[in-house]
Amino acid sequence: MESSTRRQATRQKLYEAAVTLIAEQGFSATTVDEIAERAGVAKGTVYYNFASKSVLFEELLRHGVGLLTASLREAVEKTAASGGSKIDALDAMIRAGLVFIDRYPAFTQLYVAELWRTNRAWQSTLAVVRQEAVAVVEDVLRDAVEGGELSEEIDIPLTAAALVGMVLVAALDWQAFQPERSLDDVHAALSRLLQGRVTGGR
Amino acid sequence: MESSTRRQATRQKLYEAAVTLIAEQGFSATTVDEIAERAGVAKGTVYYNFASKSVLFEELLRHGVGLLTASLREAVEKTAASGGSKIDALDAMIRAGLVFIDRYPAFTQLYVAELWRTNRAWQSTLAVVRQEAVAVVEDVLRDAVEGGELSEEIDIPLTAAALVGMVLVAALDWQAFQPERSLDDVHAALSRLLQGRVTGGR
DNA sequence: TTTTTTGAACTGACTGGTCAGTGCAAAAGT
DNA sequence: ACTTTTGCACTGACCAGTCAGTTCAAAAAA
CATH class of the missing domain: 1.10.10.60 (Homeodomain-like)
Incomplete structure (x- = not known):
């Protein structure tokens, strides 16, 4: 209509x-x-x-994380379509995350500020949408382990959280304290860390 | 008296x-x-x-980050004293960070929630104390590059931010969503990521 | 006609900050 | 010894202002 x-x-x-x-x-x-x-x-x-200020905020959270999740999934699908490995998919997700944060810095900021708070009205809503987003990363990690690209010893939930944190904090720090850097710079630094090219990696 | x-x-x-x-x-x-x-x-x-509610909060921030910085520095010094490498120092800092967050979860939560906010009274205070903490990590990275332990190609500020983010988010997620895990589990997962033992690392 | 928006007035609860006054332990005075 | 004074630390009732949420008649779309 x-x-x-x-x-x-x-x-x-x-x-x-x-x-x-x-x-x-x-x-x-x-x-x-x-x-x-x-x-x-x-x-x-x-x-x-x-209905209320809180409801506006809750729907805003759902809306925003929905966009992020869609963007991450799209990155994974494109990698798969072009015959990339699961590691390539992880790298593509890092870039998709950076692009998202670059486009919606305010939303990211607000999400981070609220995510770990307890005793808030929208805490349960937030837990749900967080899980939807993190699950995308976890799924790729799981596939990578099953496909033999990653060691079976890795701890999927913790590694996923660490990867998300790496991207989130590096991006927010980039925006807030090093805005002169390019997205490619940030992506390169994170990519290097992901692929073990920081500490020798034997 | x-x-x-x-x-x-x-x-x-x-x-x-x-x-x-x-x-x-x-x-x-x-x-x-x-x-x-x-x-x-x-x-x-x-x-x-x-003097005011804001001043109380600002002094609280200074107080808390002071504790963290001291803790990180101590971890680095102990590693050096026992003849560890710079990589060992990084690993020790990861653990020190986790211990700190485990001991002061509320402070960490509040720090993360406020760090990237703009237009707040205490924004400048926060920028200063953040830099004090991040500098400890950056110094170790710099020493590691000079000593040949790390590639000269790494981007020190961005890598430092990413490492901090990795620890911060993994720890907060651990506390909020996977509290049954042990500190050692989390440390192991992060250590693995740091040392490039997640994505093969060739 | 029906849906959506406007905008201003109003309420009632709540909040940061104030300030005159209290308690008390140590110093000063006798 | 003993009384008085000082001033630090703390108290809690109070005030002036703020804000979420309500109401509603009228206008503007569609």
Whole structure:
């Protein structure tokens, strides 16, 4: 419907306004009035589209992680389609992660800031979407072990977490403290670490 | 004398109260009343000891990162004293980082949540203490390159950031989503990644 | 007509920060 | 010895301001 797309557009504007404000200030410090103003809509519109400030935030989280997950999956599929190894798929995911963070730095920032918090209303939502994203990495690691590309000794959940952390923190640090570097620089450094070309690797 | 230690003890109690509350709820969502109550002092005492809620938080950040930095440095020195290589020093720092996060999970959580935020009062403070901590890692990497243990091609700032991220995220994920794992498990997984024993490493 | 948005007024709960006053141990005064 | 003063550390009621959420009549799309 036409009506549906109009609402959709309004919601999108609210997402974009909320994500930057919350990334900068945090959830509690961001007021609904600010979000409405930045989105260029009336306050009433916020409450017409979302039941509450928390609900807006939760849907924003789902929306954002959905984009990331799709992007990671796409990277894996493309690698497979062009006959790459599982290690190539891991490398492609690193790049996809960097591109995502480069495109949506505010979302990433906010995600990291909230992920490990406890006692928050959206904690369970967050645990679910996190698992969806991490699972993509874990699946590739698992396939790589089964295919003999990786040692059977590796600890899949922990290694996946470490890889995600490597990308996440390197990218955020890049944006915040070394913005002059290029995406390729960052990718090269991470790739090197992944492939054991930092510490000799025997 | 006596008075000074009394103040010190009160400030310590306030740090401990603030760190868990802010880690759970975030800075803005945590009220000064809550901090005072958890510390077992009156609200006025908070303002007797700290100029404002923000100042309390800033000093808390300095205090905590100071502990971490000291711990990392100690790990490096011990390795050097027992004749270990620079790679051994890196590994020892990984463990020291894990031990720190295990001991002060709330602080770590709060640090990560605030580190990449912009437009916050304590942003500059945070940039300074971050650099102090990261510099310890960078120094070891630099020594390792000079000593020929690491390739000259590695990008020291980016690799340092990636290593820190690897430890940080793996540890927080361990605490939040896989608490049944042991510190040794996590250390082993990270060690393997560092030493290129995940992706064959040729 | 129906859906969506507007925008301003209002409420009630909550919060950072203030300040006059309390308790008390050590120093000063006698 | 004993009284008085000093000032540090702490207290908690209080205030002025803020914010999420509500309401609603009217306008603007579609």
